[in-house]
Amino acid sequence: MTPLTLATATVLVALAAAGIYAAICSTLPFTRCRRCEGTGYRTRTNAFGRTKLRPCRRCSGAGTHLRAGRRLYYLARDIHAEATTTVLPARDSKPHKPGW
């Protein structure tokens, strides 16, 4: 195995993986939250040894969250939209009066 084939194979595998990941992101945008294991809340032991339930901060208590790829996509989309959309200044509300 030459380094070139190795590099090529790596790139191909990476591309394939990226493609598969993109497909997953597209069809299944949400994934189970790993922090709370899909429950949406976490147990917490305080100084006195008592356990207390509180919502998972990572998924805001939903148990699922958007995949990183999907979030990245939305971020890119928003940046693009912001860069390419012209926001017109507010219209002058005064009615137009022709000169005649």
Added chain:
Amino acid sequence: MTEYQSNTIGLDHANDIADDTGEFGEVIPFDRGTDAERVDMVDGTVVAVVDDLDRTVVATDGNADGDEEASGEPDDLPSSMTWAAPDRASGERAPVIPPWLRSGQARKAAARQAVSTARYYTAFHAVRTPLYATKTLGYSLVGVGRVTGKVTRWARAEEGNYELRQQAAASNDAYTWQALNKVRAREARGRLWALSLAVCTLLILATILLTTGLLAGPVLGVSLVGLMLLFAHLGRPADKPILGRVATGRKFTKLTGDLVRNALVALAVRGITAPEQVEFCHPGIHRDGPGWLARVNLPEGVTAVKVLEKRDALAAALRLPVDQVWPAAGPDHPGQLDLWVGYHPASKTGQPLWSLAGDAVSTSFFESAEFGTDERGRPVETTMFQRSYLLGGQPGSGKSYAARALVGIAMLDPTCELKICEFKGTGDFLDLEDLCSTYVCGVDDEALDQGVALGRWLVTEAEKRGRRILAARKRGEAPQGKVTPELAAKPGSGLHPVCVLIDEAHELFLYSADAAGNIERAIKRLRALGVSVILATQIPDKSSLPPGITRCVTNRWCLSVAGQVENDMILGTGAYKRGLTGTVYRPVFDAGWGCMTGGAAPVAVRSQFPDEETWAGMVARSASLRGGKVVGAPIETAPARDLLADLTEVAASNGQHWDTAAEALAETWPEAYPHLTAAALSDMARTAGLASVNVKITGEVRRGYRRTDLVKLRTTRDEATPVETEGGED
């Protein structure tokens, strides 16, 4: 004015009737009787063109008779309207076989058009086959992708759900997303089963077909190609057809109703405002000769002439060259328009064989014969009798060849005398020299003097013939005071037909105003006397083409000219504005094309242009018809008379008055000095260098010449040219 009656005559009768038609109305069956199309001729000019005889047999009397035109003065430019034949009334039956199928020539033209189109398309696409194959392959892959996508979308029941789910994802609403997805999954279950079942069936079917060998070899290939084409069709972008666009803009394939209607509305003629107002007559737009004919009824109150005036606008609206669009007044009423659009511009089409070029064809001075073709390739005929022609056009317009076509008619009548003057000096008609009783070629004074002599000869001939006709009329042989074929054929009658051609006539008219006057008088008088004069000129202005001549010529043929002024100089004032123009023709490219007036309707004519071999054959045939003899006698060499010597003869001791001298000269040498007036003589003498002064003879002082001047002039001249004492006026 002339009255015309146009009759509809069945095919089988056309020939019979053509023989016994009146003197001035001929019905010439197109394609020599085998054809439905017909051109009505009155007095040698196309009156009406009947393309689709709507009856198989309609026989009426063939006498399309017209009043004789008042001799001498030709009519004003005739109207372009024709009278409809009474039996062309409404409620006719449609022809069993379409007219374009009945005419052999039209059939051939249509077939040729179809074959040429097919060949062009085949070649066009054959060259691009590799490109098409690549495109098809690419698009078919796209098509497969699209089909797969669509099937998947259906099987997954994404319709209406996908977008909502995306929205939920975008707003990070996992709960909604999951709810939506659950609904979708429930719906999709059945569909997925169905899909997998269908795929399995297809696979099994394909396997069976392949293994049993039913789907093998060419069948497999064809079905694969078909499948590929199907996918390519599904996969191609909507705005990008696989086949290259053949249209080159100028290519015209079919005249459609919308085209005609929109073009007519676009003309902005008052009264035509909406496309629906233009109604098509039966049988609608159809093939007619080498093109399409649309016969339409214009809205009430709009005449076809209004459209004819705007021919170029019509061509512009149809996006076609002007010489491809030929509007004409329709046969039924003034508001009917016949719009004929050729497959190709007229300047780019070939010309049918000249009927006079056939073997053993002879003509008669008194009968019409073909000299050119119209835009539809139909022959246009004319008679030489009672007609005079004026051909005008810029250099390269094909004047000489147009004149040749007319001379061709006269040439093939073995009784017709030919006199040709060609003042270009290049011998354009040299091959006809042996047939001519007078042949003049050159631009020198000698040639021009012969031209002047021809003018004088024409006038004296008119005198003589007038007297002969008078005598014949008294005997009852010339009932209308005109030469008849019988009289002309009678040996020794002195009334045989004569055709005089003067090419580059402006040279002669500029050289001698006398000649112009003589020719004008002769044209007026000789029309009915069996002498036809053809004038060809390239500089039509007042001095080179006296308006008197233009006015008295019956047929004016305006070939390619540069502008409106020249055009109207030939065709008459206002002709350009009425749409009669030779300006549409380009010199050289459209050589021989011209607009001819002189009959009921002006026609666009392209003169016949036989190749050298054919023409040589025609000249040889003419010579053999004439038995190798020249008809007629050369003109008495009047210019051989020495004016100065003759003036010396008639002078008194110190000189002579012009009027006395003119009388004496005319009396002594009537052939050389016919109708000589004092003013004309003084003019001629001044040209010769003899001064006009007051002279006193027998006690009277009037204008005249001195004998001393005369003697001095003759001695200096004789010294200058000691050999040529017969040099004329030099």
